Amino acid sequence: MRLLGAAIVLSMLLAVPVAAQRAPELSIEREGGEVSTVALAMERGFAAVPLGLLSDLGWTVAEDGDELSVSIPNDFRIELQIGSPFFRWDGIALQLVDTPYREGGTVFVPLQLVADFLPRRLPDLYEFDGGRSLLRAGNPVPGAPQAQAEPDEPDLTRPSTYEGVRVVIIDPGHGGADPGALGVGGVREKDVALRIALELAEVLRRESDLEVHLTRDGDTFVDLWDRGEIATNLKGDRYGIFVSIHGNSFPDQRGTRGFETYFLSEARTEHERRVSAIENAPLRMGNQQIDPERDPDLSFILRELQNLDHQHWSALLAEMAQDELEEVHPGPNRGVKQGVLAVLTNALMPSVLVEVGYLSNAEESRLMGAESFQSQAAQALGRSIMRFFERYPPGSGSGQ
Ligand SMILES: [Zn+2]
Missing domain, CATH: 3.40.630.40 (Zn-dependent exopeptidases)
Structure with missing residues (x-):
């Protein structure tokens, strides 16, 4: 030291490395095979995507000052806050590694939310292919509860x-x-x-x-x-x-x-x-x-x-x-x-x-x-x- x-x-x-060949991006494949890409924002030193991406994916997105809410009507809601790594998933408090932030009038959320939490918790709707940086996304249906996966926290106590x-x-x-x-x-x-x-x-x-x-x-x-x-x-x-x-x-x-x-x-x-x-x-x-x-x-x-x-x-x-x-x-x-x-x-x-x-x-x-x-x-x-x-x-x- x-x-x-x-x-x-x-x-x-x-703590970011080395040369990039090109700007990193996330590809999104929708039901029906249509593929779009979104550039990953890196200005805070971690990968983030615009909150609006979730709206494109069929969620209802609302901003109230620093309070953000992302929901599927009549189903469940994710509540996030600008500047806080903590968020609520249907009332359960969870933690992101980085925090949502606002830059130039646009709200960004850590990539972790869409590439990690969504596929883990809504496996019927989302699948993330890390090798190709590809998110496969289904269409959430309002009022029809999505099959939620049990949180896969490992059991640290079992021999x-x-x-x-x-x-x-x-x-x-x-x-x-x-x-x-x-x-x-x-x-x-x-x-x-x-x-x-x-x-x-x-x-x-x-x-x-x-x-x-x-x-x-x-x-x-x-x-x-x-x-x-x-x-x-x-x-x-x-x-x-x-x-x-x-x-x-x-x-x-x-x-x-x-x-x-x-x-x-x-x-x-x-x-x-x-x-x-x-x-x-x-x-x-x-x-x-x-x-x-x-x-x-x-x-x-x-x-x-x-x-x-x-x-x-x-x-x-x-x-x-x-x-x-x-x-x-x-x-x-x-x-x-x-x-x-x-x-x-x-x-x-x-x-x-x-x-x-x-x-x-x-x-x-x-x-x-x-x-x-x-x-x-x-x-x-x-x-x-x-x-x-x-x-x-x-x-x-x-x-x-
Ligand atoms: Zn040392």
């Missing part, structure tokens, strides 16, 4: 009966030309992360049903954007998790200490935004320069949507990592946090980023540089992963 100017931090918050191989990809943060945060007494984040990662790999390799990989096993630079993709390729169509190991830093508040674990979701607090921005910073070091003015690659947006499927599991893994670290760390336990972390975006599996302590705190920096702590932290993370696999994949693991 390093200190960054506000402008750089802002651009990092957008897994899966007996196949599980894949663990361990990602030691930073490396090579990117030292990460610099601590008191010359302790470097990249070294702490690597030592914990190497020992964690050793711990997990003792388990016969685990296949363990590292994104780096030496002091080398791996592009932030490649790490999740490497993990996704290594995992293939098997079950696996991605664990990125880091150390935190807050030079303006040297008293801050403790450990926290992130999963990929909207950052809710200033603290989460700050940490996400700093961890996204090495993106600027690789070949892939981030330019928020350019249209991001559509595949990125779709990956972001796909990763929502793993959000509940990622949160559970984060919770278990915090539980186990608490056993070996003087604390405080700063809890499970969420943020838009580039390194996690491409890892299409339950994935977390662990900040094992604050290198900007003198005492904690010494702790993190000590071999005994590095070893204990590795053992603790190993235990949390084994505990996680008692529940994941759900059931017998069929049907991923």
